[in-house]
Amino acid sequence: MPEVVVRRLAVYLRILREADLSDNRFVSSAELGEWAGVTPAQVRKDLAMFGEFGKQGVGYQGRNLRDELARILNTDETVAVAIIGMGELGAALARYIQRRHAGNREYPFRAVALFDVDPAKVGVSVEGVAIDHLDALPERVREQKVKLAVVSVPAAAAQAVTDRAVAAGVRAILDFAPVKLRVPPHVRVHYADVSLELHQLAFYL
Amino acid sequence: MPEVVVRRLAVYLRILREADLSDNRFVSSAELGEWAGVTPAQVRKDLAMFGEFGKQGVGYQGRNLRDELARILNTDETVAVAIIGMGELGAALARYIQRRHAGNREYPFRAVALFDVDPAKVGVSVEGVAIDHLDALPERVREQKVKLAVVSVPAAAAQAVTDRAVAAGVRAILDFAPVKLRVPPHVRVHYADVSLELHQLAFYL
Structure with missing residues (x-):
């Protein structure tokens, strides 16, 4: 599936997860398109790739569509996340993910393992999860079956922790x-660097 | 300038800001390229757009190049940032930006104005900056000359706060x-949705 389609499906799912879908509510491709910033035709085309769950003139049954998209995007069950690097940003991300998860069962991500090398941080609990030393990563990642990791360490350490995480699964x-980051072909990397985005935006000021 | 070039320049600048550039250190296009994940030829081509500040066989004088890039990307002086929406993520971003700025003069962003509509949050101080009510946004943005804003409100409120921020400058x-977000042509929007990135990555698991 093309990357842009995956991205749009994720946007549709995020929208449906925030929407009020009570009372067997239907959602039209026009509504979804307006929120996502794409045409209704694009919405219909994207969703038609996975079968016909829309009804002409009525739209999509909201909860069904949400659950279908969750299944397609592998987030119909809780996804275990490891966060490597518990500096300002790592700690903020851990709190964000944990509180979202605690506050809403629909939010599928849960930070189950946190890592750092700083002895002052190891053992400290963040939203109920104790920070482990990086040396425990292979064992913890394997036992918790973590497949998704956030890397929030300084630049100089990023490749080394990535190598260890990939080796652990x-x-x-x-x-x-x-x-x-250099990774084997079976590993997917996305980049989400807040400061980098701010730097790029500053150019346009 | 093409968006991809702006992005690469921002990456080079981030790398140089984290690197040890003491002792009049020179940085080669090979070094910069390795960190940034591009070829040395690409690095030289990107930087040649702004004049010849490299020397054949020696590379770039690190501090000069960093300062030139900062000037090109409008981050040679502190950039005032407003954060609209002080939920988990907004608060985390405010702390992250303030602490980075406090800890390193080279870090150009500073959160000077924080906004929310929740009466329980208005007046609360985050890293030395008091949260204002959203209604104060036009006045605060104008008096602080804020050109760059982070939008971290719920989906349903995002367009309305964006309209107010844009109207304020x-x-x-x-x-x-x-x-x-729908914005006029002179306004630039970048998207940085942590949960959306996680959703996309989950697809590849």
């Missing part, structure tokens, strides 16, 4: 460090 | 809400 990485 | 927005 991680298959998708959200990288907040300002470096391009 | 904001020209660049980093949007963490899962909706596409």
Whole structure:
């Protein structure tokens, strides 16, 4: 499936997860398109790839569509996430993910393992999860079956922790460090560097 | 300048800001390229767009190049940032930006204005900055000359706060809400939705 389609499906799912879908509510491709910033035709085309769950003139049954999209995007069950690097950003992400998960069962991500090398941080609990030393990563990742990791360490350490995470079975990485990571072909990396985005935006001021 | 070039320049600048550039250190296009994940030829081509500040066989004088890139990307002086929406993510971003700025003069962003509509949050101080009510946004944005805003409100509120920010003079927005924003042509929007990235990555598991 093309990356842009995956992205749009994720947007539709995020929208449906925030929408009020009570009372057997139907959602039209026009509504979804307006929120997602795409045409109704694009919405229908994207969703038609997975079968016909819309009805002409009525739209999509909201909860069905949400559950279908969750299944397609592998988030119909809770997804265990490891966060590697518990500096300002890592700690903020851990709190964000945990509280979202605690507050809403629909939110599928849960930070189950947190890592750092700083002895002052190891053992400290963040939203109920104790920070482990990085050396415990292989064992913890294997026992918790973590496939998705957030890398929020300084640039100089990013490749080394990535190598360890990949060796332990991680298959998708959200990288907040300002470096391009080298990974084997079966591992997917997305980049989400807040400071980098701010730097790019500043150019346009 | 093409968007991809702006992005690469921002990556080079981030790398140089984290690197040890003491002792009049030179940085080669090979070094920069390795960190940034591009070829040395690409690095040289990107930087040659702004004049010849490299020397054949020696590379770039690190501090000069960093300062030149900062000037090109409008981050040679502190950039005032407003954060609209002080939920979990907004608060985390405020702390992250303030602490980075406090800890390192090289970090150019500073959160000077924080907004929310929740009476329980208004007046609360986050890293030394008091949260204002959203109604104060036009006045605060104008008096602080804020051009860059982070939108971290729920999806349903994102367009309305964006309209108010744009009317007050904001020209660049980093949007963490899962909706596409409609803005006039002179306003630039980048999207940085952590949960959306996690959803996309989960697809590849």
